[in-house]
C-alpha cells in the first residue's frame with residue numbers, strides 16, 4: 064500500500080489503522096467498576112486506502128471500535144463498515160471516490176455514486192429497535208451485528224425510509240420513540256426535508272415532507288417535551304458549485320440563520336421560521352421547554368469550520384463555545400436569544416440520556432486546556448479536556464489530559480434508578496507521546512479527580528466522531 068498523502072487529517076492521531084483486531088482482555092490500570100456491564104461503540108473515519116482525490120475527513124470509510132465492559136474487564140474489537148463503496152474499492156484495490164466533490168469521482172463509478180444509499184457509514188452509531196445502526200446524514204442507516212461487528216447492509220425501516228437519515232436522531236427516554244429528519248430529500252443540495260417518528264420497536268409510524276428555507280447542511284436538531292426545533296444555518300449546499308468543481312458546501316453568512324419551531328405533536332404545516340444571526344452548531348447538548356419558553360444548550364461556532372466561503376476561500380479558524388439559546392413562543396414574533404456561557408471551547412456534548420428533552424442538570428463535553436499547544440497544523444486548539452457543566456449553577460468541573468486528545472464522552476448511570484449524575488463517564492483518549500489509546504472511566508460528578516481506571520489499547524484508535532452505550 065502507498066503512504067498516506069500529506070494531509071493533516073491523515074497523520075498522527077488521524078492516521079488510519081490498517082487492520083481489524085480482537086483484544087479480549089485489555090490491560091487495566093486503576094479500577095474499572097464491576098457494575099459497568101455493556102458495550103461502548105465508537106464510530107469514525109478510517110479510510111481503507113490512501114485517497115487519490117482531495118480528502119475531507121468527514122468522508123473516510125467508517126470504522127467501529129467496540130469496548131465491552133464485564134465485571135471489571137474490558138475487551139476491544141474493531142471492524143470497518145463494509146459498505147458497497149468499501150467493497151468496490153477493496154475489489155479494485157485502491158481509492159476511487161472523491162472525498163470532497165462526488166462529481167469528481169472516476170466517471171465509470173459516477174452512476175453508482177449518484178445512487179449510493181450507504182455512503183461511508185462513519186459518523187454516528189445508535190441502538191434502536193434491537194438494531195445497531197451506523198448513521199451518516201447523507202445516506203440510509205447501515206446495520207452491524209452488535210457482537211461480531213459484521214456488516215449487515217442498508218436498514219430502511221422495512222422499506223419505509225426512502226431517503227437519507229440524519230446522524231443525530233433523538234430518543235424520548237419516557238416513550239422510547241425515536242425522532243429523526245432527513246434533508247436534501249428531493250435530490251442533492253435541494254431544500255427537501257422530512258420528519259420521521261419511529262416507535263420504540265423500530266417501526267416508522269409517521270413521516271412528513273417539508274421544505275427548508277434554503278439548502279443547508281443540518282447536522283443536529285432539538286426535541287423538547289412540546290417542540291421540535293430545526294436549526295437551518297448558512298452552511299449551504301449548491302449543485303452549481305458541485306458542477307463547477309468547487310466544494311458544494313460553503314459558508315454564506317449573508318443568508319442568516321433560520322430556526323424552524325414546530326409543536327411536538329404537530330406537523331411541518333405548523334412550522335414557524337425565526338430569523339436569526341448567522342452561527343453554526345454541529346451539536347446541541349439538550350433542550351427543554353417551560354410555559355412556552357424553549358431553552359437549549361448548544362456548542363456554537365461563529366461560523367462553520369472546515370468549509371470554505373462561496374468564493375472558495377477557506378474560512379478562518381474558529382472554536383465552539385457553550386451557548387444558551389432561548390425562544391419565547393408566547394411572543395407574536397418569537398426571537399432567538401443567544402448567550403455564551405463558557406470560553407474554553409465545548410464540543411461533543413452528552414447528557415444522562417434519561418433526561419433528554421426535559422429539565423436536566425448535568426452535561427459532559429470536550430474542551431481545551433489553552434496552555435497546551437495545538438499539535439495539528441491547521442488548528443490552534445486541541446481537545447484535551449473532559450468537562451462537566453452544571454447547567455443550573457454554571458459550575459464547570461474539568462480534567463486536562465495535557466498532551467492527549469479526548470473524544471466525545473459517554474455517561475452511564477450506576478443503575479437504572481440512580482439519580483442524575485450518579486454514574487460513570489467513559490472517554491477514549493489518544494496519547495501523542497506513546498501513540499496509543501486508553502479507554503478511561505471517571506466518576507461522573509468528580510471529573511477533576513481524573514480517571515479512576517484505564518483500559519489500555521496497545522495501539523492508536525484514530526479520531527472518532529460519536530458513540531453509543533448498549534447495556535448488557
Ligand SMILES: [Fe+2]
Nearest residue numbers: 230282345346
Ligand atoms: Fe455529529
